[in-house]
Amino acid sequence: MGKASDDDERSFFAEVPVRPAAKARPAPAEKPGYLGHRDRLRERFASAGADALPDYELLELLLFRLIPRADTKPAAKALLARFGTLAEVLGAPVNLLQEVKGIGPAVALDLKVVAATAQRMAHGEVHGREVLSSWTQLLAYCRSAMAFEAREQFRILFLDKKNALIADEVQQTGTVDHTPVYPREVVKRALELSATAIILVHNHPSGDPTPSRADIEMTKEIIEAGKRLGIAVHDHIIIGRKGYASMKGLLLI
Template sequence: MGKANDDDERSFFSEVPVRPVAKARPAIEEKPHYLGHRDRLRERFASAGPDALPDYELLELLLFRLIPRADTKPAAKALLARFGTLAEVLGAPVGLLQEVKGIGPTVALDLKIVAATAQRMARSEIHGREILSSWQQLLDYCRSAMAFEAREQFRILFLDKKNALIADEVQQTGTVDHTPVYPREVVKRALELSATAIILVHNHPTRPFSITHDHALAR
């Protein structure tokens, strides 16, 4: 009897189909919310142009490439709240940029590369034109170039008789509250360049820079 029972049990269990263990379905990964926002912002830029976007959204577009896996809107707004304008964000030193939440050393350096490119473009746009007929353009250019310099600079824009830019040079760099100016060197350089007018630009690290314009340097 015992043997028969053993055979029956083996037969019973052999006929029961073994059900495979159900595999857990992988959780559906939701795309980060900011990806859709990025696509919409790019589309708006492409269709309506840059004038349709406020400064913080243009800065967002720039930060998309520098910070690929995060929502860049808070960082863009924080940068503008700290420095005021898009030009001043790009003109800020690397150390100050890194004080803004979400901006690390790599992103700060990338912003300075963009700033250098923008300054080169601005210099190209001004060069050979009557820059005094576009005073606001001149102010924006100077502000982006030196508004957040940590040390005082004495900068000179040399003009020809048509008020077109011949050269843009930093003549002296001083300390946080002082820079020496030597009129003899200014005149000497103006004569070398055959300039008939100059624009003197002097910044103060603790307050907005000032601009004065002096004409009629003899050749």
């Protein structure tokens, strides 16, 4: 009996494998506050449309895709504080966009892709159409293409006999306040494209679209050169950051 009792006692106190304690599951991480804000902003856009959102919120929506893991409201407000309007943000050059806190090279380039897409859409609204009856769309296109350029550009819209846009070309790019324009080259290109009319467009990087004396004189020279070959000049539009001027509307031509 003694021996059996000793064996039982040894068995009782023998080492029993100890199971490792189950690791406590970490508490679920709390979602960043900006995620709920993003959802609410998307819902407002979906239900009420873009007109219900101020510029900074519309820019936030755009930055959601470009900056997926951060609060984009500070960056959106900083961009607008620096450049003024949403249009001016998209029109700003890449190097200046990158000077804004939170905007790196990839985001700056993506914003320019958005700007190029908007410009292409505006061009589609006027290409092949009778532009004199689509004047608002024409001005919107010219503004998106030129208003925020740092240097002067001289653009020509070439029209067929029905005043439909057949080509749109930047003929010259100059300095911040001057672009050399040669009337013979303008008329020559119109003949090459079989255009019967043209609209001249250039921008003033200063922002003020008021025609200068040189602008008026150059326009009159092109009008005279075109008359000899049956090419009409319908207008000369000057684009500024805050608006535009039509020489025909101002009775300057």
